[in-house]
Amino acid sequence: MTLLEIAHLRQTYGRGRSQVVAVDDLSLTIAEGETFGLVGESGSGKTTTGRAVVGLHAPVSGSVRYRGRDLAGALRGRAGAAVRREVQMVFQDPYASLDPRMRVRDIVAEGLVIARDRRDLVGRVARTLDAVGLDASFAERYPHELSGGQRQRVGIARALVVDPRFVVLDEPISALDVSVQAQVVNLLADLKRERGLTYLFIAHDLAMVRHVSDRIGVMHRGRLVEVGPAAQVYGDPLHPYTRSLLSAVPLPDPDAERGRTRITYDGSQADGSLVEVSSGRFVRQDRPDI
Amino acid sequence: MTPLLEVEDLHVSFSTDAGRVQAVRGVSFSLRAGEVLAVVGESGSGKSVTARAIMGLLARNGSVDSGAVRLRGRDLLQASERELRRVRGKDVSMVFQDPMTCLDPTMPVGRQVMEPLRHHTRVSRRAARAAAAELLARVGIAPDRMRQYPHQFSGGQRQRIALAIALVNRPDVVLADEPTTALDVSVQAQILDLLAELRRTTGTAMVLVTHDLGVVASVADHVAVMYAGRIVELGTTREVFYHPQHPYTWGLLGSLPTAQTGRLETVPGSPPDLLDPPPGDAFAPRNAYALPRDLEEAPPFFDVSPTHRAATWLLAPGAPAVEPPADVRARWDRWEEQR
Numbered sequence: 001m002t003l004l005e006i007a008h009l010r011q012t013y014g015r016g017r018s019q020v021v022a023v024d025d026l027s028l029t030i031a032e033g034e035t036f037g038l039v040g041e042s043g044s045g046k047t048t049t050g051r052a053v054v055g056l057h058a059p060v061s062g063s064v065r066y067r068g069r070d071l072a073g074a075l076r077g078r079a080g081a082a083v084r085r086e087v088q089m090v091f092q093d094p095y096a097s098l099d100p101r102m103r104v105r106d107i108v109a110e111g112l113v114i115a116r117d118r119r120d121l122v123g124r125v126a127r128t129l130d131a132v133g134l135d136a137s138f139a140e141r142y143p144h145e146l147s148g149g150q151r152q153r154v155g156i157a158r159a160l161v162v163d164p165r166f167v168v169l170d171e172p173i174s175a176l177d178v179s180v181q182a183q184v185v186n187l188l189a190d191l192k193r194e195r196g197l198t199y200l201f202i203a204h205d206l207a208m209v210r211h212v213s214d215r216i217g218v219m220h221r222g223r224l225v226e227v228g229p230a231a232q233v234y235g236d237p238l239h240p241y242t243r244s245l246l247s248a249v250p251l252p253d254p255d256a257e258r259g260r261t262r263i264t265y266d267g268s269q270a271d272g273s274l275v276e277v278s279s280g281r282f283v284r285q286d287r288p289d290i
Numbered sequence: 291m292t293p294l295l296e297v298e299d300l301h302v303s304f305s306t307d308a309g310r311v312q313a314v315r316g317v318s319f320s321l322r323a324g325e326v327l328a329v330v331g332e333s334g335s336g337k338s339v340t341a342r343a344i345m346g347l348l349a350r351n352g353s354v355d356s357g358a359v360r361l362r363g364r365d366l367l368q369a370s371e372r373e374l375r376r377v378r379g380k381d382v383s384m385v386f387q388d389p390m391t392c393l394d395p396t397m398p399v400g401r402q403v404m405e406p407l408r409h410h411t412r413v414s415r416r417a418a419r420a421a422a423a424e425l426l427a428r429v430g431i432a433p434d435r436m437r438q439y440p441h442q443f444s445g446g447q448r449q450r451i452a453l454a455i456a457l458v459n460r461p462d463v464v465l466a467d468e469p470t471t472a473l474d475v476s477v478q479a480q481i482l483d484l485l486a487e488l489r490r491t492t493g494t495a496m497v498l499v500t501h502d503l504g505v506v507a508s509v510a511d512h513v514a515v516m517y518a519g520r521i522v523e524l525g526t527t528r529e530v531f532y533h534p535q536h537p538y539t540w541g542l543l544g545s546l547p548t549a550q551t552g553r554l555e556t557v558p559g560s561p562p563d564l565l566d567p568p569p570g571d572a573f574a575p576r577n578a579y580a581l582p583r584d585l586e587e588a589p590p591f592f593d594v595s596p597t598h599r600a601a602t603w604l605l606a607p608g609a610p611a612v613e614p615p616a617d618v619r620a621r622w623d624r625w626e627e628q629r
Contacts, residue, residue, distance in 0.1 A: 041474035042445070147560065148333065177332040178501055182545035182554035189553070204474060207504075211547035211554070248479040250504035252546050254527045257508045262479055 003032040003166060003198050004053065008062035011048050022048040024222040025062070027274075032165075035192070035199040037213030037230065039206055039245070045222040046202045050168045053200060054089045066166070081115055088159035092171035094151030098143040104129070104154055105139035111162040128161045131194075133187060149180035153187070160191065168200045173208060185212060206249050210234050215280075218242045220267060224274060228281040238283045241265045292363060293320035294495055295344070295382075295463050300357035302336070302343050309565045313339045313352070315519035319512075321463065324493045326485075328506040328527070330542070331516035334561055337499045340516075341465040344497070345384050346374045361462065379406040383456040387468035389448035392455065393440040400426070400436025403454050410459055425454045429484060446477030453484065460492055467499045482509055503546060507531060512597075515539050518562050518572035524591075525598030532625040535600035537580070538573045540618045555615065571602060579604065579612050 011023040023045040030036045040046045051057045052064055055075050064071040066087060074083045088111075091097040098107055108125045112118065126136055132153040143151055152172060159167055169188070173181040185208060191197060203209045209216060210230050217227045218241065226239040237243045244265035251257055270286035277283050302314035314336040321327050329337040342348050344359050346366065359366045361381060366374065378384075383406075386392060394402060403422035407413055413421070423433035429450040431443075440448055449469060456464055466485075470478040486509060488494060500506060506513055506527065513530040515523040515538065523536040534540055544555035559576040562568050571589050574580040583589075583603045592605035604612055613619070 041476060178503070179332055179542060179545045179557050182547075182556045185547070186553055186556060206475070207547045245475065248475040250479075250482065250502070250508035252503035252507050252531070252543075254507040254531050257504075260508075262483075264476075 001032045002029045004030040005065040009052060009059050010061045011052060011057060012060050021222050026224055028217055030198060032198055035201055035213050037201045037209035037216040039203060039209050040219030041204060044219040046219050047170055050170045050200060050202050054087050054168050085115060085162040086165045088164035089168040090155050090159050090172050093175050094148055094155050097155060098151055100143050104141050107154060108157045108161050124161060128157045132157045148176050149183060152176060152184055166198045170202045174205060225284045232281060241267055294323050295321040296360040298358040300343060301355040302339050302352060303355055304352045311564045312567055313519055313564060317521055319514055321495050323495055324489055326496045326498055326510045327512045328498045328500060328510035329514045329516060330501060330506060335516040336519040337516050338467050341467050341497055341499050345378060345382060345465060380410040380459045381461055382463045383461045385452055385456045385466040385469045387471050389452040392452050393448060395440050398437045398439060399451050403458055407458050425458055429454045446473050449481060461494060464494055464496045466496055519564060523600040529598040532621045534618060535594055535605060536602050537577045540614055544615055544617050
């Protein structure tokens with residue numbers, strides 16, 4: 001069942017000559033229970049897309065539909081607070097996204113307090129901290145007393161305490177050490193299974209995206225160039241930009257590195273539209289590359 | 291052949307409100323001309339502090355307690371600040387993760403590349419400008435942008451300018467602290483290609499501090515794995531990737547994502563408090579393969595090959611044979627096959 005549907009999304013910043021088109025004509029659907037990985041480089045529009053999905057930015061044009069209803073309308077409507085709780089976001093930088101003056105328990109409780117849902121507040125905060133692997137002693141601490149991995153667990157607890165259905169993870173592990181990244185990825189997988197969550201996983205770390213995602217979308221200059229099952233996009237990339245992106249990632253394997261060749265892609269003139277080339281597999285048909 | 295750079299039993303600590311943090315606890319390695327040594331480990335393992343101590347650039351509350359850093363046989367730790375100023379930016383230079391650490395936002399980038407050249411050599415302004423223009427062109431910055439300021443460049447371009455500043459005096463050694471961590475993969479690929487080319491053409495050696503094992507595999511000749519202020523394993527890149535011996539190295543390699551979905555291997559627990567480091571192998575409390583002796587007595591280095599050593603009692607003569615995790619066993623099998 002489709003949980004989220006983005007149709008012809010366009011987002012711009014600034015106006016006039018200095019206007020930047022961050023996302024252009026982006027369409028995709030995410031099914032309930034799925035992890036959709038959105039990859040691309042800085043400025044490709046992936047974070048802007050994530051922010052539109054949680055309603056942080058209203059679309060300039062196009063639509064974001066959640067459970068079949070227009071998200072912006074649903075958030076404004078009578079059930080707005082409930083929808084707000086269903087769709088949550090975890091941010092990239094656990095150092096910047098936690099208020100340094102608040103204790104962990106208050107940071108995690110904030111979503112419930114705002115929703116005026118104080119029933120068993122202390123117990124729910126404690127259970128959520130426990131679910132992300134932090135024991136009760138963390139509740140009284142401040143962010144500066146925590147390691148990067150612990151802070152990101154707090155960021156995840158803050159999103160989960162309101163029982164969301166859909167979580168946008170914007171580069172949730174890129175600020176963390178490799179060994180801590182693995183812990184957080186495992187935690188996200190456990191939480192997804194236990195709570196039946198759906199994820200939009202935004203990242204530039206292609207290896208980790210491949211590991212966690214069912215399907216992947218590759219963004220370049222505000223547009224999707226390729227969408228498909230994770231294994232297919234990695235194993236057999238069709239769009240030249242996807243190929244160049246994959247060829248740029250150094251592999252943690254010295255022998256493979258020795259034989260690797262890099263592919264470069266200049267798609268500044270490319271302007272095609274997504275075409276389904278096989279079941280569930282979409283590639284942008286650019287002239288004259290393909 | 292004497293090594294170009296030799297670090298011997300380096301100890302660095304920082305004084306804090308809570309006491310002295312022993313950030314580096316006896317690090318030794320050497321580097322020959324043109325070699326790239328990658329130093330890997332998690333945050334707080336002492337890898338960046340080691341690089342900064344070599345440069346004499348520790349924070350005010352930090353001090354080198356003992357050890358030696360010899361460049362062409364001369365101990366930099368015994369040098370005066372005045373002598374060090376002649377070495378820094380000339381014989382040894384440094385590149386940081388955030389290029390704005392070394393770029394002056396109020397000065398045109400061309401002048402910033404010329405400055406170390408003018409500071410260290412008696413070269414005319416005109417010749418310095420020509421040299422700066424040539425070097426900027428080599429790192430992919432058009433010389434007609436020399437009059438522009440750092441904020442007019444992208445992150446990747448700034449890092450390339452920082453690299454040009456570090457290389458303008460053709461140093462013997464570049465210390466690069468996470469130079470590509472903040473960059474996109476395609477920009478990272480350009481910088482790594484550039485480093486490889488510069489090393490080929492100028493013979494500059496490099497200490498590359500990174501946590502990205504992909505970057506290590508792509509550019510390093512040797513790898514030092516650091517944990518809690520010590521090197522726990524040191525070998526050629528192939529030895530460390532395909533024949534790893536220290537259980538911490540096993541954990542680090544095991545936590546990499548693979549094509550298979552499923553659980554990633556993780557190392558339980560967290561690093562020790564360096565205010566009061568444990569007596570034995572600092573990794574032992576988190577190490578399922580630790581021997582009782584690892585908890586009590588710090589293991590010395592045991593040689594695996596002339597170029598490969600690791601500090602774990604598992605390698606001591608008479609230690610029980612241990613079956614490593616399956617993914618490490620697969621690496622060992624591959625190593626054996628190719629011998």
